[in-house]
Amino acid sequence: MIERLIMKKRIIIVEDNISIREGFRAVLETIEKYEVMNLYSNVEEALEHLDQDLPDIVLMDIELPGMDGIAGTTRIKKQYPDCIVLIITVLEDSEKVFRSLCAGAGGYIVKNSNISEIVQNIDEALAGGAPMSLSIARMVVQSFQQQQNSPLTERETEVLQGIAEGKSYSKIALDLYVSKETIRSHIKNIYRKLEVSSKADAIKVANSNKWVTGRAL
Amino acid sequence: MIERLIMKKRIIIVEDNISIREGFRAVLETIEKYEVMNLYSNVEEALEHLDQDLPDIVLMDIELPGMDGIAGTTRIKKQYPDCIVLIITVLEDSEKVFRSLCAGAGGYIVKNSNISEIVQNIDEALAGGAPMSLSIARMVVQSFQQQQNSPLTERETEVLQGIAEGKSYSKIALDLYVSKETIRSHIKNIYRKLEVSSKADAIKVANSNKWVTGRAL
DNA sequence: TACAAAATCCCCCAAAATGGGTGATTGATT
DNA sequence: AATCAATCACCCATTTTGGGGGATTTTGTA
Known part of the structure; x- marks a missing residue:
């Protein structure tokens, strides 16, 4: 053999x-x-x-x-x-x-x-x-589900999602068909609600609470 | 009954x-x-x-x-x-x-x-x-594994990860204990390798190829 | 219907960040 | 010797950002 x-x-x-x-x-x-x-x-x-x-x-x-x-x-x-x-x-x-x-x-x-x-x-x-x-x-x-309980409105979440994807205010405005000023307005509200004052912090908070989809799809 | x-x-x-x-x-x-x-x-x-x-x-x-x-x-x-x-x-x-x-x-x-x-x-x-x-x-x-084949060096990946988390160049520099200019230098190389010229595009490319961890942990 | 919340838009301002150049030095690895 | 990675520097113009002040319209709900 x-x-x-x-x-x-x-x-x-x-x-x-x-x-x-x-x-x-x-x-x-x-x-x-x-x-x-x-x-x-x-x-x-x-x-x-x-x-x-x-x-x-x-x-x-x-x-x-x-x-x-x-x-x-x-x-x-x-x-x-x-x-x-x-x-x-x-x-x-x-x-x-x-x-x-x-x-x-x-x-x-x-x-x-x-x-x-x-x-x-x-x-x-x-x-x-x-x-x-x-x-x-x-x-x-x-781990993909169970987000919920976000203090942000739907629109605000969309905006924050854009931020998390590295887009500028102008780019987000283009994508959502609104003015740049509108985006700025939403950002201000988001920062106030999340008690932060920068993109990075907002992303961190939203991400750890799964208020935005971490992975870009 | x-x-x-x-x-x-x-x-x-x-x-x-x-x-x-x-x-x-x-x-x-x-x-x-x-x-x-x-x-x-x-x-x-x-x-x-x-x-x-x-x-x-x-x-x-x-x-x-x-x-x-x-x-x-x-x-x-x-x-x-x-x-x-x-x-x-x-x-x-x-x-x-x-x-x-x-x-x-x-x-x-x-x-x-x-x-x-x-x-x-x-x-x-x-x-x-x-x-x-x-x-x-x-x-x-x-879907959590199988990244690999990234054209980026380890350091560049770290830098890009920072970008994906919304950090500024200065913040990344602080976190990695190097000068802001070094980060800028890495960014330039990253942009050249990925053939992009903005944060958002770099994140998109790296994310879709899973060269960075989408979810911040 | 009346009120509140949400979404939209506008202006001002100063500081910070960004992107593109063109470099240089050091230390590995080949 | 040559290449690559990582580090740092300076110039420049443009864009972005964050904070302040507003205003208007739409929407949902009490």
């Missing part, structure tokens, strides 16, 4: 809890297509050995002593954009989920998964998918 | 395909806790009868003659923010999914679902969930 020449997928694990860390290692070592390169208890150590480990997959805990998993994900993706970082997690904190996805996390693995789930998740990630529980996906999706 | 006083959930369906429309109706009418108020083949008609129908749930097709389901969702959510709009869909177009979620869609129902799936999805939505297939959830999540 011919030996199959498969390239094993290189994996490292960054997790401070020794039982979870060793648990994952034990599981992954039973799978022949995976090779666990190294285990680390913090991000700093893992970063130092990145160029030796050259991982295809990083299993990363989110809460770690020192640099946390989100910052770690950012660093790793900066050095090796093709490396897939999967976050190991127990409970989901909406804000952390959101930020880790922005940092470039490729998916989520639940800490108490069984072997087949873990393998399935990793394979899915390697195939270009974004493994995660439905509850996490929902969390992300819901 | 005492009659249970349950408030039936009021549902309307907006779908131009008559067999799908009637199919959904047939399914939903077998469930006692639902009441199908009306069926419409376009958004315009549905909007006209909103204040009579007062739906708790709207099942909305995304491709419709006249106003499409996304614009329809926006209108309905504007009038009745608590009304839950579920998109009925066959195949998923990443852009449409994204836009309908931004419009306030509460979830997705696959057109060829069976009864129990449909009921489950609607109940989930009513319970505050965001029902959708894993593939759609992934699509949304992936």
Whole structure:
């Protein structure tokens, strides 16, 4: 029989809890297509050995002593954009989920998964998918809704949206078919309502309250 | 035995395909806790009868003659923010999914679902969930990643990010601990690389290519 | 119908920001 | 040696911005 020449997928694990860390290692070592390169208890150590480990997959805990998993994900993706970082997690904190996805996390693995789930998740990630529980996906999706309660009128929101897109008063006026002075008038009201006195501050307030769509579509 | 006083959930369906429309109706009418108020083949008609129908749930097709389901969702959510709009869909177009979620869609129902799936999805939505297939959830999540291939350097990206947040050159300079002239210099390079000559255009280009994080975090 | 809120427009003014030039220096990386 | 990235400087004209004062019309609702 011919030996199959498969390239094993290189994996490292960054997790401070020794039982979870060793648990994952034990599981992954039973799978022949995976090779666990190294285990680390913090991000700093893992970063130092990145160029030796050259991982295809990083299993990363989110809460770690020192640099946390989100910052770690950012660093790793900066050095090796093709490396897939999967976050190991127990409970989901909406804000952390959101930020880790922005940092470039490729998916989520639940800490108490069984072997087949873990393998399935990793394979899915390697195939270009974004493994995660439905509850996490929902969390992300819901971050798109739930704006509401804006003190601004519809028109004012339109104007502020223009500001958030970097347009000048004149440009906004053109786009909304009104005079530049009208825009100025709206801006004054917006500043008064939001208690700010500059574009940047207005954007910050409106953005954090989701009164404008962050992403330009 | 005492009659249970349950408030039936009021549902309307907006779908131009008559067999799908009637199919959904047939399914939903077998469930006692639902009441199908009306069926419409376009958004315009549905909007006209909103204040009579007062739906708790709207099942909305995304491709419709006249106003499409996304614009329809926006209108309905504007009038009745608590009304839950579920998109009925066959195949998923990443852009449409994204836009309908931004419009306030509460979830997705696959057109060829069976009864129990449909009921489950609607109940989930009513319970505050965001029902959708894993593939759609992934699509949304992936919209957070896949930036890459930016012609801008790291520093230039930082500067552009500042611009996208509405900061002035001076403010960006302060935040990055460099001179205002340095920022100006970076801006000039950014404009040259992106072939633009204004803040608004630079933001637009960078945003559509996801070279900056749209949402301020 | 009468009132309030929203949307529209106008003028003045001074300070700040912007965009386009044309440079220069330093430190990496190749 | 050559290139690129990042840093800083000075000139200039134009535009933008923010704050002040108003005014008018439309709209929704009490």
